[in-house]
Amino acid sequence: MHKTIITVVGKDTVGIMAKVCTYLANNQVNILDISQTIVQDFFNMMMVADMTGSSKDFDVLASELEQIGEEIGVDIRAQKAAIFDRMHRL
């Protein structure tokens, strides 16, 4: 399983989740978990997703997510979960 962490950071507005989730659904990316919080007035959302079923490469998915972020004025990043696991888990 290609476990990926998708983070969305920015000003909270209507429809962020809808946009991101629609894109992921259209590209056969399965969402395993979602959590969100507000840090220093910024909306922070984290999704744990499985990209195994997608026909698109990681690079393409990450770029397209970034582009959606630009359109709605938030910062969207997709990163392999390994970097977080390594840093915070023994």
Place this chain on the structure above:
Amino acid sequence: MLDIKEVIETNRMIMENNLDVRTITMGISLLDCTASTLEEVKEKIYNKITTKAKDLVKVGKDIERELGIPIVNKRISITPISLVGGSVCHCPEDFVELAKVLDKAACEVGVNFIGGYSALVSKSMTPADEYLVRSIPEALATTKRICSSVVVGSTKTGLNMDAIRLVGQMIKQAAVLTKDEDSLGCAKFVVLCNAPDDNPFMAGAFHGVTEADAIINVGVSGPGVVKSALEKVRGENFEVLCETIKKTAFKITRVGQLVAQEASKRLGIPFGIIDLSLAPTPAVGDSVGEVLEEIGLEYTGAPGTTAALAMLNDQVKKGGIMASSYVGGLSGAFIPVSEDKRMIDAAACGALCIEKLEAMTCVCSVGLDMIAIPGDTPDSTISGIIADEMALGMVNQKTTAVRIIPVIGKGVGEQAVFGGLLGYAPIMRVSPYSCEKFISRQGRIPAPIHSFKN
């Protein structure tokens, strides 16, 4: 399951505190590139480097993209070239030919530096070693990506004073040949004592003769992350301070270990070591000087600097050691003047002088690094500065180095600009008193005794 706070913390380190992997360096042995003619050696070297490292830059970029962490440099280190070219290079000009081939190969695979235009002369020099050392100024002036080093001493062999004298002259020549670029050639040349075989950082990287055919070494960085963590423990006691540095170094190194394993797997080349150095850049928020200030110094160079740096260096190592299976290279805190915004400021305002830097190098990685001095400094004085620093390494059984730039046409109070990661530096004052008679003595300083420690 990961917690959102942990994810935010990691991304903040990357985006706000300049956390990056400073370099993936592929070490390549060129010992099998010897042949009977110079042309054959050139061809073999070019083919081996461009074959082994053909995917290095692409793999680096892929990992960068997938993990979302910048991997700033992709580099190559090679077997010290005096050993590879020894049988076919009969004058310094022959070695310059090899330098040009190395530069071309580095350009072909897209790496920004290739290190190992080097000679290991801790005790004495072969004719080939001497040709190589004499070729360094020309090699640095006629290439873009070559980094050069000469190992002039070790704890086991003592100091090769003939080499130190010659290197002082060569540094000056390199400065003259590159005077139009503020003597930039010298920024790509380092003199070492007790050099490690697996250092991934330039300019001192070379692929030691004890290493495998090819190896992946990774250098991690992150002074900005340490600084940011320390902001949260202002005024706390030393125990809290040390714990904070250790935890941060651990986290940084874990990322380096992951990148190294991924690069090794994808390139099909064994993983060598992680070098867990705090390596600054001229960017604001990426400075070892700032960390020292956060610990409690008004400027780097103030009384207490050596103690603070000793503590920092030790805690970085303690935190990093457990995070990686193999720690090597230089590992600790780097203190290059021109590559660190707050060190530049400290030198410019007079808080930091060469003598204080020398003391600092007793307790941290490397040595007198990226220091600009007046262009009219005598060769023997440059050799004297090198000899002092090498003696510290020899006696204290540690790696020390000198990367010093006599900036031709400039004097104290002026500034040299090297550009990019090499940064800029105020020209620092050098003692005006002569060591000419000391440096002109022939031979070597014997290895020190290892008992009666005082």
